[in-house]
Amino acid sequence: MNNASQAQPTVLVLMTEQEKNEFMPPDIEAGLREMFPNLVWVDAPLEVGQWHYSLREQRPEIVVCAWETPPLPLEAAEHLKYLCFLCGSVRSLVPRELIERGLIVTNWGSIVSNTVAECSLLLILSALRRVGNWSVAMRTRGEWKQGRHPDTLSLFGRRVGLHGLGAISRELARLLVPFNVELSAYSPSVPDETYRKLNIRRADSLEDLFSTSDVLVELAPGKPDNYHLVGDDLLRLLPQQAVFVNLGRGMVVDEAALVRASRERGLHIALDVYETEPLPADSPLRRLDNITLLPHLGGPTPDRRRDCGELALQNLGYYVSDLPLMNVIDLGTYDRAT
Structure with missing residues (x-):
């Protein structure tokens, strides 16, 4: 585990009900809860102030989220170590400075x-x-x-x-x-x-x-x-x-x-x-x-968004096992994104 002092990292999941149904259907959600029995599930959408409050209160080591997530505040770097983003571009979600400080970020990548x-x-x-x-x-x-x-x-x-x-x-x-x-x-x-x-x-x-x-x-x-x-x-x-x-x-x-x-x-x-x-x-x-x-429909159709959830579950398993993660957003990848 990346944080050896904790037996179980604090995990915060933020998704709308529809995002949950598409990215985390019951079998994938069950795997997530088995891996992190004490995870905190927060329903999106949230106002920015509510989001910042949740981060301050829960102080998660890991955040799992999708499209309806407000931007991360710079203060999140004090405790957040891994952002597992279920979707594509993170430019509007993650300030570049957080990655510079060492925040690990993954997305759906080539899946x-x-x-x-x-x-x-x-x-x-x-x-x-x-x-x-x-x-x-x-x-x-x-x-x-x-x-x-x-x-x-x-x-x-x-x-x-x-x-x-x-x-x-x-x-x-x-x-x-x-x-x-x-x-x-x-x-x-x-x-x-x-x-x-x-x-x-x-x-x-x-x-x-x-x-x-x-x-x-x-x-x-x-x-x-x-x-x-x-x-x-x-x-x-x-x-x-x-x-x-x-x-x-x-x-x-x-x-x-x-x-x-x-x-x-x-x-x-x-x-x-x-x-x-x-x-x-x-x-x-x-x-x-x-x-x-077409109105930007080229990405994964709702029935295939479970592929992104399965990838996220695999990455989370790698994270707690201290193994290399897939589709990591480094500074070069971040700068090339739109």
């Missing part, structure tokens, strides 16, 4: 990669089959296809480009195997061996990647250097009838350039992330015909 990759595949197929176009046209204008030659495409045998080759892209590469696609990726920091194992061509540059991709999937990280990296110059390189899919970070793509590419070149687009979320009601993206939009 959600399969469901995000699944959503990526959905958007690829939707864009190729023009689902966004036809869904709106049939529901609002009573339209039907004209003749036997609709403007739709198949995924089989396509050239698919991945901008970024992290955990989500690797899961997507596996899902794409049955479609016999030609895969390319641009991710300079990834070693050649990874490309070989996944049978992915290493693109020499972003220009190379965009110009040789019938389907371009944007999964680059949201670091400052990538702000509006994808703009007019790259989008113009996409071949005719190409589709552009973004499940990475909205800030990587210049949305005004996307609108221009759609209107001027007929680029078909499928998006799950945006520079401003929720997507403003007056966004030009909402008025395009050849587009499929």
Whole structure:
């Protein structure tokens, strides 16, 4: 156990009833209570003042929490040693200074990669089959296809480009195997061996990647250097009838350039992330015909959030056994997050 002077660390769990049902269904909750019989369960949401009071009163060594958690106060560093966050980005929850002081923070990490990759595949197929176009046209204008030659495409045998080759892209590469696609990726920091194992061509540059991709999937990280990296110059390189899919970070793509590419070149687009979320009601993206939009649904669906709970339970077991934890948020990871 990380704190050898205590037989049982003080554990505070903060979740809404819905978060509890999704992340900690009965079997996982039972495992948590068996590991920590004296844990304190606090119902969210809490006002900031109530949250700070709970932390001062309970002085937990471990906090387990999800989305509906107010930011941690700096004073929590006096007693808190491990924050087990069941979700993704911790930037709005954990001040950087707490990690600098040694607070251990974990999140869902790559455990959600399969469901995000699944959503990526959905958007690829939707864009190729023009689902966004036809869904709106049939529901609002009573339209039907004209003749036997609709403007739709198949995924089989396509050239698919991945901008970024992290955990989500690797899961997507596996899902794409049955479609016999030609895969390319641009991710300079990834070693050649990874490309070989996944049978992915290493693109020499972003220009190379965009110009040789019938389907371009944007999964680059949201670091400052990538702000509006994808703009007019790259989008113009996409071949005719190409589709552009973004499940990475909205800030990587210049949305005004996307609108221009759609209107001027007929680029078909499928998006799950945006520079401003929720997507403003007056966004030009909402008025395009050849587009499929989702409201940031790419993460784990409620039925698969138990995977995050199981990961958290495993990490908590590692923590009390003084073993290395999975998906630790160090300062580098923290700074790259959005």
